[in-house]
Amino acid sequence: MLDSLPTIKQKKLRNMFPTASEEALGIIKNLLQLNLTKRLIVEQALKHPYVAQFRNPDDEPNCTMKINSPIDDNQKFSIRECRNMLYSDSHKRKKELRKKILAQHQTFYQQMGKGSSRGGNQAQSSQSQSQQQQMYQQ
Numbered sequence: 001m002l003d004s005l006p007t008i009k010q011k012k013l014r015n016m017f018p019t020a021s022e023e024a025l026g027i028i029k030n031l032l033q034l035n036l037t038k039r040l041i042v043e044q045a046l047k048h049p050y051v052a053q054f055r056n057p058d059d060e061p062n063c064t065m066k067i068n069s070p071i072d073d074n075q076k077f078s079i080r081e082c083r084n085m086l087y088s089d090s091h092k093r094k095k096e097l098r099k100k101i102l103a104q105h106q107t108f109y110q111q112m113g114k115g116s117s118r119g120g121n122q123a124q125s126s127q128s129q130s131q132q133q134q135m136y137q138q
Contacts, residue, residue: 023050 013025020028027050033039040048046055070089071082 021050023048027051 013020013028017025017028027040027045027048030038030040030048031045045051046057046060070085071077077085
C-alpha cells in the first residue's frame, strides 16, 4: 500500500512547529520514522528528555500482552472509519471482559453460598450477584 502513495517533499519540523523546543522536535522526528528499526519504541520514548518532565514511572502500567489492531494495514480507510473500527473493537472486548469477570464472580458467590449454613448469607450473596450483574452489563 505504501508503494501506491505519491512521493512528497519532506517538510522541516522547525517550519511546522516554529515555537517547539529542540527536545520536542527531536521526539516528534523519532516517533514519525516510517522505518521501524529507526522509530522509538514506547520505553525509549518515555525516557526521552522531552517526556521526562511529564513522567511518573511509579504510575505507568506495563502491558505484557500483544495488542492486535482490527484494522487491515493493506486497505485504505478514512479517519472516521478507522476510529469507528477501533471504538467498536474496544467496546466488544470490554463487554467480553465484563462477561468473563461476571462469570468468575458468579462462580465465587455460588461456591460461597454452598459452603454457608445460614440462609441470610445466601440471600446476601444473591443480592450482591444481582448488583454486580447490573454493574457489569452497563
